[in-house]
Amino acid sequence: MGKIQSDIDIQELMSAINATAEQTSLEIDFYDADHLTAEVLAILRECADRRPEFKVVTYHSLLGQRLLRLNLPVQQKIVEADVKRSLQCQVLAIAGSANSLDKLMYIVEKLPVEKSSIFVLQHVLEDQINLLDSLLRVKTNYAVVMPHHMVRVVPGTIYIAPPGHHMKVAHGFIYLTQDKKMQFARPSIDVLFESLALEYGDKTTAVVLCGLGSDGVAGCTALKEAGATVIIEDSSECAGGTAMPDAIKKASQNHYVFRHQVIASILAAYLENDTSSLSDNALSGFLHALDLQYGFDFKNYQRDSLARRIQHLMDRFHFPHFADFQLAVLSSDSLFERMLAEISVAVTQFFRHPAQFTQLRQHVLPYLNSFPVIRIWSAGCATGEEAYSLAILAHELHIEKKCRIFATDINQHLLDIAATASYPLEELVIAESNYLQTEGPGEFNNYVDVNSRYLSLKGNYKKLPTFHQHSLVNDGSFNEFQLIICRNVLIYFDTELQKKILQRFFLSLHSDGFLVLGPQDGLDVLARSVGLTPFIKGTTIYRRNNEKNND
Known part of the structure; x- marks a missing residue:
C-alpha cells in the first residue's frame, strides 16, 4: 500500500522479499504506486531472474504499461471506479441564490436547444421583481416561461420559479403554491427537487449553485434515491455563499463537485443531438473545463490531433459517447492521467536526429x-x-x-x-x-x-x-x-x-x-x-x- 519512494519504503520491500524462500513463488502487488524508482526496478528484475514463479500485480494502468515495456512479468488489474456513470438530461433542474445569477446565465447560454425541460429556481426576496425570464431570453433560444399554476410541461422550455411561490411538477403539469416556507425559502429547492424525483426519477440531472442555508439537502436526497444525478458547484467559487453546496456535500447527497464552467461543458455535451461524435463546440468546452479542473491548457493544440487521441481513448475504455467520456475524465484523476499520457506524445530516442x-x-x-x-x-x-x-x-x-x-x-x-x-x-x-x-x-x-x-x-x-x-x-x-x-x-x-x-x-x-x-x-x-x-x-x-x- 502507498507509494514506494523513500529509502525506508525500499528497505521494507527488501525485508519482505528476503523473508521468503528464494525457490518459492512470489507475487508483489502495488496498489497505489503509479511509478517506481530505479532501485525498485532493479529489485523486481532480480526477483524475475532468480525466482521460478514471480509476478508483479499493478492497480495503476500506467505503471503496468511501464513494467511491461521493461520486460517484467506483470498482471494488470483493471480498477474502474464510478467513471462510467451516464447523465440523463430529459429533465434538468438548476437552483441557486440570487448571487448566482451570472453563473446561471453562463450555464444556460452554453446549452444547445434540445427536447429537455429545464427548471430554474432562485432564492429571491418575495417582494423583489424577478427579471430572470427576460434576462435568459437574451442568452438562449429556449422558450423561457415564468409559469402560472397548472401549466403543462413541454420539451424545449425553461420554467422559472416565480417569487413567493413553491414550484413543483406532477402528472405533466406545474403546480404553484404559497404553502409555508421550507428552510426559510419560498420558492424552495427541496419542494421542486422532491417533485422531480417522483415525476421523472433517474431521467433528471440537478445542479445546485452557491447559496445560503440548507435548502436542497432533502431534495437532493430524494433525487439520489430515485436514481437521478446531482451536481453541486465547487464552494471555492462561492465567496459568502458556501453554505448550501457545503450542506449537500456534507450530507453526501451529491455525485459530483465542479466549477460552474465545467458544469456548463458537461451539460452541453449531454444535450447535444449526437453524443457519439466530438463536435468542435464540445471539444472547445471540454478543453476549457480541463484547464479549470486540472490546470492543463490544451486549447491551442492542433484540434484534429486532439480529436483523434480522444477518440482513441474513448475506444480503448469503451465509451461510445463523448459526453460520458468527458464526465469520466473530469471526475477521475487516474483517467485524466491516462488522457494526459495519450496527449503528451512521447516519441523520443537517444541521439535522435x-x-x-x-x-x-x-x-x-x-x-x-x-x-x-x-x-x-x-x-x-x-x-x-x-x-x-x-x-x-x-x-x-x-x-x-x-x-x-x-x-x-x-x-x-x-x-x-x-x-x-x-x-x-x-x-x-x-x-x-x-x-x-x-x-x-x-x-x-x-x-x-x-x-x-x-x-x-x-x-x-x-x-x-x-x-x-x-x-x-x-x-x-x-x-x-x-x-x-x-x-x-x-x-x-x-x-x-x-x-x-x-x-x-x-x-x-x-x-x-x-x-x-x-x-x-x-x-x-x-x-x-x-x-x-x-x-x-x-x-x-x-x-x-x-x-x-x-x-
Whole structure:
C-alpha cells in the first residue's frame, strides 16, 4: 500500500522479499504506486531472474504499461471506479441564490436547444421583481416561461420559479403554491427537487449553485434515491455563499463537485443531438473545463490531433459517447492521467536526429565552452533520452562540470520514467546507430548496463539532467539559457501558440545562445519572424538576431 519512494519504503520491500524462500513463488502487488524508482526496478528484475514463479500485480494502468515495456512479468488489474456513470438530461433542474445569477446565465447560454425541460429556481426576496425570464431570453433560444399554476410541461422550455411561490411538477403539469416556507425559502429547492424525483426519477440531472442555508439537502436526497444525478458547484467559487453546496456535500447527497464552467461543458455535451461524435463546440468546452479542473491548457493544440487521441481513448475504455467520456475524465484523476499520457506524445530516442547532435558536438558546445556555466534547457523532454544524450555529449567534450541541464515536460508520468534512466532493450539498436552517426569517440554501449530485462544508464553523468514539470503553454521562462532544445513538440500546437512559445524561447536565450528545433517542425518562417536566424544555412539550429526589436 502507498507509494514506494523513500529509502525506508525500499528497505521494507527488501525485508519482505528476503523473508521468503528464494525457490518459492512470489507475487508483489502495488496498489497505489503509479511509478517506481530505479532501485525498485532493479529489485523486481532480480526477483524475475532468480525466482521460478514471480509476478508483479499493478492497480495503476500506467505503471503496468511501464513494467511491461521493461520486460517484467506483470498482471494488470483493471480498477474502474464510478467513471462510467451516464447523465440523463430529459429533465434538468438548476437552483441557486440570487448571487448566482451570472453563473446561471453562463450555464444556460452554453446549452444547445434540445427536447429537455429545464427548471430554474432562485432564492429571491418575495417582494423583489424577478427579471430572470427576460434576462435568459437574451442568452438562449429556449422558450423561457415564468409559469402560472397548472401549466403543462413541454420539451424545449425553461420554467422559472416565480417569487413567493413553491414550484413543483406532477402528472405533466406545474403546480404553484404559497404553502409555508421550507428552510426559510419560498420558492424552495427541496419542494421542486422532491417533485422531480417522483415525476421523472433517474431521467433528471440537478445542479445546485452557491447559496445560503440548507435548502436542497432533502431534495437532493430524494433525487439520489430515485436514481437521478446531482451536481453541486465547487464552494471555492462561492465567496459568502458556501453554505448550501457545503450542506449537500456534507450530507453526501451529491455525485459530483465542479466549477460552474465545467458544469456548463458537461451539460452541453449531454444535450447535444449526437453524443457519439466530438463536435468542435464540445471539444472547445471540454478543453476549457480541463484547464479549470486540472490546470492543463490544451486549447491551442492542433484540434484534429486532439480529436483523434480522444477518440482513441474513448475506444480503448469503451465509451461510445463523448459526453460520458468527458464526465469520466473530469471526475477521475487516474483517467485524466491516462488522457494526459495519450496527449503528451512521447516519441523520443537517444541521439535522435544525429545530424543535429553532430553539429552540437562540433560547433555549438565547443563555442559555448567559453562560458563559465552552460545552462541547457531540454523542453518537452518526454522520457528523458534527449537529456541523457546531451549529458553524454557533455561528458565526451569534458564540459560536464560546467553544464546544467534542465529537462522539462508537462507530463509528470514521463518525468518519473526519465528519472529512473531505465529503458526497454529494443531502444539499444537504434541508440547505437544514432550515436555512431554523431561521430562520437566511443560506443553507446559504454554508457549503459544491459541486463536480461532492460537497459539503464551508468556513470555519474546520468545525474547531470534534472527533471521538472513545466508547461510551455502556461509557465514562463525560469532562467537564461545558452542552449534550448525543443524538438517535435511545437508541431502539435496551432500557429498562434507556436509563435508565443518561440517568442518565449527568444527571451529565454542568452544573447549568444542557440535554439534547436526539430527538422520536421516546419517553423522556419515563424522562427525568423520572432527574431531568430539559422546558425548554419539549411539547419533548424537558430541564434538570436539581437538587432531585431521583438516588443
